Amino acid sequence: MLIDINTYIGHWPFRQLRNNTAVGLLSKMDEYGIDMAVVSSLNAVFYKDTQEGNRELIEEIQNNKAQDRFIPFAVINPKYSAWEKDFIYCVENMGMKGLELYPYYHRYALTEPESVELVKLAGEMNIPVHLPCSIVNVRQRHWMDTNDNLKYDQVEKLLALCPDTDFIISNGPSHMIARQLKKVSKERKGRVYYDFARLDVFALRAPTSAFNALVQDAGIDHIVFGSVLPFQYADPQFVRLTYAGLSEEDMDKVTSGNLKKLFQL
C-alpha cells in the first residue's frame, strides 16, 4: 500500500498545471500506484476566505466519489476572522483529517498567538498539522508569488509551545530540519513526520546521503512519502525508494505504515 502525504487540487495562478482536478490527480495516483493521498485546496491558499476553497475541495472529491482515495486537509488562515469556527466545521462537518498552514502566503508568524491557539486546538482534537516548506521553489517564483519559505526557527518554537500536536513537515530540506528539531521533538508527546521530496538517496559529497541523514535524525518511524503531485514528477520519489536500501519492514513503514498509524487507518 502507498499513501501520499502531499498533493493538491485546484488552480495555480503562476504556471499552467496539468492533472490538478480530482479526476486528473486520481489518474496520476493510479499510474503511480498511490492508494490514498492527503490532498488540500490550492484555491484555499489564494482565496481571502480559505473556507471557500475547503468547501470546493470536498465537493470535488464527493462529486467524483473519491472519498476512499483522498484524505482532505483544511487550509486555515489563523489571522482571518472566524478561523476557529471554520476549522471545527472542517473537522466535524466536512470530514477533514488534518490542518494545513501557509504562513508564507497568509503572512503571519507561526509563533503569533492565533497560530499557537489553532495548532493547540488541532492537538486537542487529534488532528495533525501539515507544514509544507513551500509549494514551489522560490528561485523560480512568479514575481507576484511569495518570496518566503517555512521558517524553521518558528517551527521549533511552535513545537515547544504545542507539545501535544502531531506535525508533518514536507517538501523541504527534511534532513536539516530534522537535525534542528531533534532536541525539541524528543521533549514532546506529539509526533513529527518528514517526507523526502527534496532529498537525494545517493551519497555524492559525504558518506551519508541526505536521506540516510534524515533516517538517523528522525527515525524510520517518522518518514513518509510525499509526491507534491501535480506540481512535480513523481518518478524521483520512486528512484529514492528504489535506491534507499530499505528493508521490507522499513519500506512498509515509509510507504504506508507510519501514516496508517497517524490516521488510525
Add this chain to the structure above:
Amino acid sequence: MIDYTKKLREEKMKLFKDNKVVNWHEHVWDDDDGKFDAQQSDLLVESARRAYMDVLVCSLPVSGGSPDPDVIRRKNNIIAEAVDRHPNIIKGMAFVNPGYSREAVAEIERCVNELGMIGIKLYNQYFISDPVLHPVIEKCIELDIPILEHAGKQMSLPVDQPFISDGTHFAKVAEKYPEAVIIMAHIGGGGDWQWSLKAISDCPNIYTDISGSVYDEGIIEQTVSYLGAERVLFGTDGSFSQGIGKILAANISEKDKIEILNNTRFSRYLERGAY
C-alpha cells in the same frame, strides 16, 4: 494497484542500464585543506555506477568572488587528479575566470593540451554576453571545445548572483558567436526555466543540461519542445535522484530520451581527453 517502485527498478531503469549515459554536469571537490578529496570522488563514482552512468563530466568552479589564476590552477589540477584516479569514467572541464583574460586563455590551453580536459566551465563572475569573455570564447572555438556556463533566471530575493546569465544573455552570445558550442547549465536549477527556454529556443548553438534539484512536472517536455532533444544533455549537478527521475518521468519518445542520455552532437568531445 501497481507497484511502481518494482516497475521502476525492473523496467524503467533499463533505459539507463541498456544505453550509454553521459552526465555532462557533475563536480568533484577539494577538502578543507584545498587538496583533492579522493574519498568524495570515489563516492560520486560509486553512486554513478549504481545508477548505470558511464561518463561523468566534472569541474571544480569557484562560486564566489573573482578567483585569481593561482587558485584556478589548483582547482583544475584537482580535476586532473580525479581523472587520473577514475580514468574510465571521469572527464574534466577546466574552470577559468574570464576577468583574467590572458591567464584564462593560457589555462584553457594548459588544461586541454596538457591535462586532457574536454571543455570549460564558467561560473557567475560575468554575464556570458560580456565582451570580457570574447578571448575565452574564441579560444574555445579554436580548440573546438564546449563551454558549460552556470545559468539561471533568478527570481528569489535578494539577488545574490548579480551576474548570473539567463537565457537572454545566451541568446546575445549566440548571435555574436554562432560557431561556439555553449551549454546553458542546469535547466532544473536555474530559476525561471520557462524564461530561459523561450529566450534560447531560436539559438541552435545554445544547449542546456537537465541537471538541478528542480523536477517540475513538464520541465523535460517543454525543454525538448523548445530546443529538440538534440540540444539537451543529461546532467545531475549533485542531484542524482532528481536527474534520473525526471528523465524517466518525461512524456517524450524513447528515442529522445536516449539522445539526451548520450547526446551524439557531443560524442566527439568524449573521444578526446587521453593523455
